[in-house]
Amino acid sequence: EEAAPVFQYAGRAAKRKHRVFVWGFCFAGALGLPSFVRPDAGWKKPRRVQTTPYRLETEEKISSAACGYGFTLLSSKTADITKVWGMGLNKDSQLGFQRSRRDRTKGYEYVLEPSPIPLPLEKPQQTRVLQVSCGRAHSLILTDSEGVFTMGNNSYGQCGREVVEDEMYSESHLIHQLKEFDSRVVQVVCGQDHSLFRTKRGTVYACGWGADGQTGLGHYHITSVPTKLHGDIAGVNIIQVSSYGDCCLAVSDEGDVFGWGNSEYLQLASVTETTQVNVPRHLPFKIGKIKEAACGGTGNVVLTEEGNVFVWGYGILGKGPNLIETAVPEMIPPSLFGWSDFNPDVRVAHVRCGLSHFAAITNRGELFVWGKNLRGCLGTGRMEDQYFPWRVTVPGEVVDVACGVDHMVGMVKSFI
Amino acid sequence: VRGPRFRRLKMGAGHRLDAKASGVFVLGIGHGNKLLTDLYHCHLTKVYTVGGLFGKATDDFSDTGKLVEKTTFDHITREKLERILAVIQGTNHKALLVHSNIDMKSQEAYELAVKGMIRPMEKSPPIITAIRCLQFTLPEFQLDIHCLHETQQYLRKIVHEIGLELKSSAVCTQVRRIRDGVFTLDDALLRTQWDLESIRNAIGNCKLKVQAEIEKTLG
Numbered sequence: 001e002e003a004a005p006v007f008q009y010a011g012r013a014a015k016r017k018h019r020v021f022v023w024g025f026c027f028a029g030a031l032g033l034p035s036f037v038r039p040d041a042g043w044k045k046p047r048r049v050q051t052t053p054y055r056l057e058t059e060e061k062i063s064s065a066a067c068g069y070g071f072t073l074l075s076s077k078t079a080d081i082t083k084v085w086g087m088g089l090n091k092d093s094q095l096g097f098q099r100s101r102r103d104r105t106k107g108y109e110y111v112l113e114p115s116p117i118p119l120p121l122e123k124p125q126q127t128r129v130l131q132v133s134c135g136r137a138h139s140l141i142l143t144d145s146e147g148v149f150t151m152g153n154n155s156y157g158q159c160g161r162e163v164v165e166d167e168m169y170s171e172s173h174l175i176h177q178l179k180e181f182d183s184r185v186v187q188v189v190c191g192q193d194h195s196l197f198r199t200k201r202g203t204v205y206a207c208g209w210g211a212d213g214q215t216g217l218g219h220y221h222i223t224s225v226p227t228k229l230h231g232d233i234a235g236v237n238i239i240q241v242s243s244y245g246d247c248c249l250a251v252s253d254e255g256d257v258f259g260w261g262n263s264e265y266l267q268l269a270s271v272t273e274t275t276q277v278n279v280p281r282h283l284p285f286k287i288g289k290i291k292e293a294a295c296g297g298t299g300n301v302v303l304t305e306e307g308n309v310f311v312w313g314y315g316i317l318g319k320g321p322n323l324i325e326t327a328v329p330e331m332i333p334p335s336l337f338g339w340s341d342f343n344p345d346v347r348v349a350h351v352r353c354g355l356s357h358f359a360a361i362t363n364r365g366e367l368f369v370w371g372k373n374l375r376g377c378l379g380t381g382r383m384e385d386q387y388f389p390w391r392v393t394v395p396g397e398v399v400d401v402a403c404g405v406d407h408m409v410g411m412v413k414s415f416i
Numbered sequence: 417v418r419g420p421r422f423r424r425l426k427m428g429a430g431h432r433l434d435a436k437a438s439g440v441f442v443l444g445i446g447h448g449n450k451l452l453t454d455l456y457h458c459h460l461t462k463v464y465t466v467g468g469l470f471g472k473a474t475d476d477f478s479d480t481g482k483l484v485e486k487t488t489f490d491h492i493t494r495e496k497l498e499r500i501l502a503v504i505q506g507t508n509h510k511a512l513l514v515h516s517n518i519d520m521k522s523q524e525a526y527e528l529a530v531k532g533m534i535r536p537m538e539k540s541p542p543i544i545t546a547i548r549c550l551q552f553t554l555p556e557f558q559l560d561i562h563c564l565h566e567t568q569q570y571l572r573k574i575v576h577e578i579g580l581e582l583k584s585s586a587v588c589t590q591v592r593r594i595r596d597g598v599f600t601l602d603d604a605l606l607r608t609q610w611d612l613e614s615i616r617n618a619i620g621n622c623k624l625k626v627q628a629e630i631e632k633t634l635g
Contacts, residue, residue: 001483004483004485004486005486006486006487006488007485007486007487007488008487008488009487009488009583009584010491010583010584011491012490012491014491014583319526320523320525320526320527321521321522321523321526322523333530335529335530335531335532336529336530338505338506338509340532340546342546342548343502343505364499364502365499365502366502366503366506384520384521385521386520387520387521387525387526388525388526388529388530390510390513391506391507391509391510393506393507393510397499415496415499415500415503415581415582416491416496416581416582416583
């Protein structure tokens with residue numbers, strides 16, 4: 001027994017590996033797994049929905065991911081030439097121009113594998129991509145020194161350039177670059193058909209469709225040039241903006257939350273009875289200092305400094321089937337996120353929102369989801385809706401998650 | 417009339433305990449056997465102290481088995497072990513909710529989940545309700561495990577699987593049951609105390625506790 005050989009599987013300085021997991025609806029190609037759509041072996045069958053997290057192999061460590069309506073963007077902070085990969089729907093060139101291999105003059109309408117997106121950078125080996133964001137048919141890419149790149153549908157000016165009548169967005173090579181802001185842009189957010197930009201100084205710019213007031217510029221028309229927002233956020237240092245549907249939320253450094261846009265589902269009913277708000281309004285909630293906010297299609301969620309999660313709006317909010325709508329934020333009990341007498345120091349670290357579902361990540365790296373389970377987007381392994389937070393089993397510690405309409409992408413660190 | 421006081425006694429045993437394990441073992445005498453079945457239907461959790469050793473893997477997961485493999489373990493830290501334990505607890509918590517046979521879409525399920533009172537009230541696979549690390553000095557470690565419907569061999573298998581997750585291997589050195597439902601180590605009788613007086617006192621002390629628990633759970 002003493003003479004048996006000793007095996008070493010992991011050394012003392014073994015680094016934790018970064019992995020990407022995807023789950024949800026496969027047929028649009030948004031998961032980046034081509035064998036689910038076009039099986040490459042005889043025994044494989046096409047898989048319509050991937051109900052549990054599935055590993056996606058990537059060449060580089062992915063630092064930011066965003067899920068749009070049927071497509072996904074992944075980006076890495078590398079200094080290589082290829083920094084952004086896209087997969088899924090490309091009918092409006094929201095993934096740039098993907099040249100077809102069969103016919104060099106045409107582009108792909110559906111991209112089934114993570115394919116590199118060529119960006120017209122001036123210094124491709126120095127600029128780093130910080131963040132990506134996806135909307136219904138357009139996408140935004142934020143770099144550290146070359147501004148913001150926009151691609152995709154521009155019929156409402158959401159790409160920040162003039163609307164051209166009868167423009168053909170499919171198979172378009174055009175990637176627009178936006179540089180004129182009062183200071184460096186640090187966060188980009190895509191709503192359904194509008195775009196929001198947050199700068200280092202704490203100001204917010206918007207462009208795109210405004211029929212619900214989601215641009216917050218005081219009118220209900222479209223804007224094709226990013227314009228600064230005023231209203232209740234004038235002079236306030238905004239530290240986070242969020243939007244996914246037609247409602248927008250912004251959090252200031254003092255813990256206040258401001259909202260504008262669609263209010264048909266009681267998202268802003270605490271300040272006004274109108275269904276559209278086109279100027280940012282302060283939401284006077286007495287729930288404590290707010291750290292992070294996330295906006296969904298019909299419901300909103302905020303995270304306070306103490307680690308409590310509050311939800312309001314319409315839909316499956318996470319407090320059982322009886323709570324369908326509320327205008328005032330309701331707290332989700334921390335015991336549903338794993339807090340108990342045995343584990344008193346578990347608290348929620350991040351909240352994210354998809355179109356009709358929510359996600360929360362705890363400080364232990366566990367992912368909880370709840371909401372409407374559209375085509376398996378929750379990742380619980382079942383196809384039923386989830387009325388209270390449910391743990392998703394991911395083989396690793398979840399660092400961040402991106403929620404889309406019918407799929408989700410998780411960035412995970414391995415345990416050892 | 418002269419003769420021994422008790423000639424025949426009907427005895428029943430509670431939850432099984434291995435030959436290699438130690439700790440609290442509940443027995444029922446005479447009319448107590450009916451209480452034993454009621455206690456079984458209460459499905460209360462049991463608490464074990466499980467000792468483990470990193471560095472080797474054996475075929476029956478304990479340190480007296482045949483050696484299968486030896487591995488290094490100097491990369492393991494307490495933080496990594498606690499991460500793995502948190503995940504085990506999370507997946508077992510999910511199993512708890514799934515096997516409790518309550519419809520997840522009902523308001524009742526939400527309310528019970530908030531209070532943390534969801535529990536399977538019938539036969540189910542072994543579930544760990546809570547697990548944490550008590551001591552950690554390489555290569556040995558000790559875990560405190562609260563579980564339902566388990567066997568001691570299952571706990572030894574969990575120790576082996578923890579070793580595998582940490583990219584090393586582990587064997588179980590000690591399994592000791594500290595609590596079985598309402599009975600704790602303080603109520604248990606030592607080998608030296610197996611005589612009529614102590615047994616009678618012990619039964620008297622536990623009577624109220626058992627009755628209260630059965631009433632609370634089975635109504």
